[in-house]
Amino acid sequence: MMTRDRIGAAHVAAVVFALAANAAMAQQYGTNLLVNPGAEQGPASPNGSTLVNIPGWDTFGDGFTVVAYGTAGFPTSFPGSGRNFFVGGADSQFSTASQTINLNALAGDIERGGVAFQLSAQLGGAGSQDDSASITLLWLNAAGNSIGTSGLLGPLAGERGNQTRLLTRSTQGLIPPQTKSVVLVLFMARNVGTFNDASADNISLTLTQPPCEPDINQDGNVDQGDLDYLINVLAGGSNPVGADPDFNRDGNADQGDIDALVNVVAGGACP
Ligand SMILES: [Ca+2]
Ligand SMILES: [Ca+2]
Ligand SMILES: [Ca+2]
Ligand SMILES: [Ca+2]
Structure with a gap:
Protein backbone atom coordinates (compact mmCIF):
# COMPACT_ATOMS: atom_id res chain seq x y z
CA MET A 1 0.00 0.00 0.00
CA MET A 2 0.94 3.62 -0.22
CA THR A 3 3.05 5.16 2.48
CA ARG A 4 4.43 8.59 3.13
CA ASP A 5 7.86 7.13 2.37
CA ARG A 6 6.76 6.21 -1.11
CA ILE A 7 5.54 9.71 -1.72
CA GLY A 8 8.91 10.97 -0.55
CA ALA A 9 10.35 14.36 0.10
CA ALA A 10 10.08 15.37 -3.52
CA HIS A 11 6.45 16.29 -3.19
CA VAL A 12 6.79 18.39 -0.04
CA ALA A 13 7.80 21.36 -2.12
CA ALA A 14 4.89 20.67 -4.44
CA VAL A 15 2.51 20.57 -1.49
CA VAL A 16 3.72 23.92 -0.22
CA PHE A 17 3.25 25.34 -3.68
CA ALA A 18 -0.24 23.85 -3.95
CA LEU A 19 -1.17 25.24 -0.55
CA ALA A 20 -0.39 28.77 -1.62
CA ALA A 21 -2.38 28.38 -4.82
CA ASN A 22 -5.34 26.66 -3.21
CA ALA A 23 -5.78 29.03 -0.29
CA ALA A 24 -7.20 31.62 -2.64
CA MET A 25 -9.10 28.98 -4.59
CA ALA A 26 -11.09 27.86 -1.57
CA GLN A 27 -12.27 31.43 -1.10
CA GLN A 28 -13.64 31.71 -4.60
CA TYR A 29 -16.11 28.83 -4.65
CA GLY A 30 -19.59 29.28 -3.28
CA THR A 31 -19.30 32.94 -2.30
CA GLN A 209 -16.32 23.55 -7.93
CA PRO A 210 -16.25 20.84 -10.61
CA PRO A 211 -17.69 17.49 -9.50
CA CYS A 212 -15.45 14.88 -7.87
CA GLU A 213 -13.51 12.92 -10.52
CA PRO A 214 -11.96 9.69 -9.25
CA ASP A 215 -10.88 8.57 -12.73
CA ILE A 216 -7.62 10.43 -12.15
CA ASN A 217 -5.81 9.07 -15.20
CA GLN A 218 -8.90 9.48 -17.41
CA ASP A 219 -8.87 5.98 -18.87
CA GLY A 220 -12.56 5.35 -18.21
CA ASN A 221 -12.05 3.11 -15.15
CA VAL A 222 -11.74 3.85 -11.44
CA ASP A 223 -9.14 1.42 -10.17
CA GLN A 224 -5.60 0.82 -8.96
CA GLY A 225 -4.27 2.61 -12.02
CA ASP A 226 -5.72 5.87 -10.66
CA LEU A 227 -4.00 5.32 -7.31
CA ASP A 228 -0.70 4.65 -9.05
CA TYR A 229 -1.15 7.76 -11.15
CA LEU A 230 -1.97 9.99 -8.17
CA ILE A 231 0.93 8.65 -6.10
CA ASN A 232 3.30 9.32 -8.96
CA VAL A 233 2.01 12.89 -9.40
CA LEU A 234 2.31 13.57 -5.65
CA ALA A 235 5.88 12.32 -5.79
CA GLY A 236 6.64 14.88 -8.46
CA GLY A 237 6.07 12.66 -11.48
CA SER A 238 4.57 13.77 -14.77
CA ASN A 239 0.86 14.55 -15.06
CA PRO A 240 -0.01 14.19 -18.74
CA VAL A 241 -3.79 14.42 -18.24
CA GLY A 242 -3.51 17.50 -16.00
CA ALA A 243 -5.21 15.88 -12.99
CA ASP A 244 -5.69 17.93 -9.83
CA PRO A 245 -3.72 16.04 -7.14
CA ASP A 246 -5.87 17.64 -4.42
CA PHE A 247 -8.43 14.87 -4.91
CA ASN A 248 -10.34 15.51 -1.67
CA ARG A 249 -10.21 19.28 -2.32
CA ASP A 250 -9.11 20.34 1.13
CA GLY A 251 -6.44 22.70 -0.17
CA ASN A 252 -3.55 20.24 0.36
CA ALA A 253 -2.06 17.74 -2.06
CA ASP A 254 -0.93 14.99 0.30
CA GLN A 255 -1.50 11.55 1.81
CA GLY A 256 -5.11 12.51 2.59
CA ASP A 257 -5.82 12.51 -1.14
CA ILE A 258 -4.45 9.01 -1.53
CA ASP A 259 -6.51 7.82 1.43
CA ALA A 260 -9.63 9.39 -0.06
CA LEU A 261 -9.02 7.78 -3.46
CA VAL A 262 -8.33 4.38 -1.87
CA ASN A 263 -11.72 4.71 -0.21
CA VAL A 264 -13.45 5.52 -3.51
CA VAL A 265 -11.75 2.66 -5.36
CA ALA A 266 -12.97 0.39 -2.54
CA GLY A 267 -16.53 1.55 -3.17
CA GLY A 268 -16.72 4.54 -0.80
CA ALA A 269 -18.26 7.92 -1.55
CA CYS A 270 -16.48 10.49 -3.68
CA PRO A 271 -15.37 13.38 -1.42
CA1 LIG B 1 -36.93 57.45 -17.54
CA1 LIG C 1 -29.47 46.94 -1.66
CA1 LIG D 1 -8.69 5.53 -14.28
CA1 LIG E 1 -6.22 17.14 -0.49
Missing part, protein backbone atom coordinates in the same frame (compact mmCIF):
# COMPACT_ATOMS: atom_id res chain seq x y z
CA ASN A 32 -20.37 36.07 -4.12
CA LEU A 33 -17.30 37.37 -5.95
CA LEU A 34 -18.62 40.93 -6.20
CA VAL A 35 -17.74 43.80 -3.91
CA ASN A 36 -20.63 45.95 -2.71
CA PRO A 37 -23.17 43.85 -4.67
CA GLY A 38 -26.22 45.49 -3.11
CA ALA A 39 -25.21 49.18 -3.11
CA GLU A 40 -25.10 49.10 0.69
CA GLN A 41 -21.53 50.37 1.02
CA GLY A 42 -21.07 54.09 0.58
CA PRO A 43 -23.61 56.91 0.49
CA ALA A 44 -26.87 57.30 -1.42
CA SER A 45 -27.69 60.24 -3.64
CA PRO A 46 -30.48 62.25 -1.97
CA ASN A 47 -32.47 62.58 -5.21
CA GLY A 48 -30.84 60.22 -7.75
CA SER A 49 -29.45 63.15 -9.72
CA THR A 50 -26.05 63.50 -8.08
CA LEU A 51 -23.12 61.12 -8.39
CA VAL A 52 -21.81 59.44 -5.26
CA ASN A 53 -18.75 57.37 -4.46
CA ILE A 54 -19.66 53.71 -5.10
CA PRO A 55 -17.13 51.37 -3.45
CA GLY A 56 -15.98 48.40 -5.54
CA TRP A 57 -17.43 49.55 -8.87
CA ASP A 58 -15.72 51.27 -11.80
CA THR A 59 -18.06 53.99 -13.01
CA PHE A 60 -17.76 56.50 -15.82
CA GLY A 61 -19.40 59.67 -14.53
CA ASP A 62 -22.31 59.07 -16.88
CA GLY A 63 -25.13 59.32 -14.32
CA PHE A 64 -24.83 55.89 -12.68
CA THR A 65 -25.52 56.39 -8.98
CA VAL A 66 -27.03 54.93 -5.80
CA VAL A 67 -30.42 55.85 -4.32
CA ALA A 68 -32.19 54.86 -1.11
CA TYR A 69 -35.44 52.91 -1.40
CA GLY A 70 -38.42 55.12 -0.66
CA THR A 71 -36.89 58.26 -2.16
CA ALA A 72 -39.67 60.13 -3.99
CA GLY A 73 -40.22 58.67 -7.45
CA PHE A 74 -38.20 55.50 -6.77
CA PRO A 75 -39.05 51.94 -5.68
CA THR A 76 -39.85 51.12 -2.09
CA SER A 77 -37.85 48.59 -0.11
CA PHE A 78 -38.70 44.87 -0.09
CA PRO A 79 -37.41 41.91 1.93
CA GLY A 80 -33.68 41.53 1.30
CA SER A 81 -33.35 44.83 -0.54
CA GLY A 82 -31.32 46.62 2.11
CA ARG A 83 -31.43 50.40 2.08
CA ASN A 84 -30.06 51.24 -1.35
CA PHE A 85 -30.03 50.24 -5.01
CA PHE A 86 -28.20 51.22 -8.20
CA VAL A 87 -29.91 53.50 -10.72
CA GLY A 88 -29.07 54.84 -14.19
CA GLY A 89 -29.29 58.47 -13.03
CA ALA A 90 -29.95 61.90 -14.45
CA ASP A 91 -29.61 63.01 -18.08
CA SER A 92 -28.03 59.76 -19.14
CA GLN A 93 -29.15 57.61 -22.03
CA PHE A 94 -26.64 54.92 -21.09
CA SER A 95 -25.00 54.44 -17.68
CA THR A 96 -22.44 51.78 -16.90
CA ALA A 97 -20.61 50.30 -13.92
CA SER A 98 -18.28 47.32 -13.90
CA GLN A 99 -16.14 45.06 -11.76
CA THR A 100 -13.20 42.90 -12.87
CA ILE A 101 -12.55 39.65 -11.01
CA ASN A 102 -9.24 37.82 -11.26
CA LEU A 103 -9.76 34.05 -11.63
CA ASN A 104 -6.10 33.00 -11.84
CA ALA A 105 -6.40 31.01 -8.61
CA LEU A 106 -8.96 28.78 -10.35
CA ALA A 107 -7.19 28.58 -13.71
CA GLY A 108 -6.39 24.87 -13.32
CA ASP A 109 -9.98 23.85 -12.62
CA ILE A 110 -11.31 26.17 -15.32
CA GLU A 111 -8.92 24.77 -17.91
CA ARG A 112 -9.97 21.21 -17.11
CA GLY A 113 -13.58 22.35 -17.55
CA GLY A 114 -16.58 21.93 -15.33
CA VAL A 115 -16.38 25.11 -13.26
CA ALA A 116 -19.94 26.43 -13.25
CA PHE A 117 -21.13 29.97 -12.60
CA GLN A 118 -24.40 31.28 -11.25
CA LEU A 119 -25.36 34.90 -11.98
CA SER A 120 -28.38 36.56 -10.43
CA ALA A 121 -29.63 40.08 -9.80
CA GLN A 122 -32.72 42.11 -9.14
CA LEU A 123 -33.33 44.41 -12.08
CA GLY A 124 -36.09 46.92 -12.72
CA GLY A 125 -37.38 50.27 -13.80
CA ALA A 126 -40.12 52.85 -13.26
CA GLY A 127 -43.85 52.66 -14.04
CA SER A 128 -44.77 52.26 -17.70
CA GLN A 129 -41.31 53.32 -18.93
CA ASP A 130 -39.11 50.80 -20.72
CA ASP A 131 -35.87 52.05 -19.15
CA SER A 132 -34.11 48.75 -18.40
CA ALA A 133 -31.02 47.26 -16.78
CA SER A 134 -28.88 44.41 -18.08
CA ILE A 135 -25.76 42.56 -16.98
CA THR A 136 -23.05 41.17 -19.23
CA LEU A 137 -20.20 38.89 -18.17
CA LEU A 138 -17.13 39.08 -20.38
CA TRP A 139 -14.91 36.01 -19.93
CA LEU A 140 -11.33 37.10 -20.66
CA ASN A 141 -8.27 35.01 -21.55
CA ALA A 142 -4.70 35.70 -20.39
CA ALA A 143 -4.31 38.33 -23.10
CA GLY A 144 -7.39 40.16 -21.82
CA ASN A 145 -9.47 39.28 -24.87
CA SER A 146 -13.11 38.24 -24.55
CA ILE A 147 -13.59 34.53 -25.30
CA GLY A 148 -17.26 34.37 -24.41
CA THR A 149 -20.15 36.25 -22.84
CA SER A 150 -23.08 35.49 -20.57
CA GLY A 151 -25.70 37.80 -19.15
CA LEU A 152 -29.10 38.84 -17.87
CA LEU A 153 -31.77 41.10 -19.34
CA GLY A 154 -33.89 43.09 -16.92
CA PRO A 155 -37.67 43.33 -17.31
CA LEU A 156 -39.42 45.89 -19.50
CA ALA A 157 -42.47 47.75 -18.18
CA GLY A 158 -44.93 45.05 -19.24
CA GLU A 159 -43.08 42.40 -17.26
CA ARG A 160 -43.16 44.68 -14.22
CA GLY A 161 -46.93 45.17 -14.59
CA ASN A 162 -46.11 48.84 -15.22
CA GLN A 163 -45.06 49.09 -11.60
CA THR A 164 -41.91 50.72 -10.23
CA ARG A 165 -40.11 47.65 -8.92
CA LEU A 166 -37.29 45.18 -9.38
CA LEU A 167 -37.61 41.54 -10.43
CA THR A 168 -35.16 38.70 -9.90
CA ARG A 169 -33.31 37.40 -12.94
CA SER A 170 -30.80 34.54 -12.97
CA THR A 171 -28.76 32.37 -15.29
CA GLN A 172 -26.01 29.79 -15.04
CA GLY A 173 -23.50 28.00 -17.20
CA LEU A 174 -19.94 26.78 -17.52
CA ILE A 175 -16.92 29.08 -17.60
CA PRO A 176 -15.10 28.85 -20.95
CA PRO A 177 -11.73 27.08 -20.61
CA GLN A 178 -8.79 29.52 -20.91
CA THR A 179 -10.69 32.10 -18.83
CA LYS A 180 -8.36 34.02 -16.50
CA SER A 181 -10.66 36.84 -15.42
CA VAL A 182 -14.21 38.05 -15.81
CA VAL A 183 -15.62 41.54 -16.22
CA LEU A 184 -19.17 42.11 -15.03
CA VAL A 185 -20.80 45.08 -16.72
CA LEU A 186 -24.01 46.54 -15.31
CA PHE A 187 -25.64 48.50 -18.10
CA MET A 188 -28.56 50.89 -17.63
CA ALA A 189 -30.46 52.03 -20.72
CA ARG A 190 -32.93 54.94 -20.79
CA ASN A 191 -35.93 54.71 -23.08
CA VAL A 192 -38.30 57.40 -21.77
CA GLY A 193 -37.84 60.88 -20.30
CA THR A 194 -34.67 62.60 -19.17
CA PHE A 195 -33.98 60.40 -16.16
CA ASN A 196 -32.50 56.92 -16.59
CA ASP A 197 -34.76 54.89 -14.26
CA ALA A 198 -33.13 51.50 -14.84
CA SER A 199 -32.44 49.96 -11.43
CA ALA A 200 -30.47 47.04 -9.99
CA ASP A 201 -29.69 45.45 -6.64
CA ASN A 202 -28.30 42.28 -5.06
CA ILE A 203 -26.04 41.25 -7.92
CA SER A 204 -24.43 37.89 -7.30
CA LEU A 205 -21.79 35.91 -9.18
CA THR A 206 -20.82 32.61 -7.60
CA LEU A 207 -18.74 29.71 -8.88
CA THR A 208 -19.17 26.01 -8.20
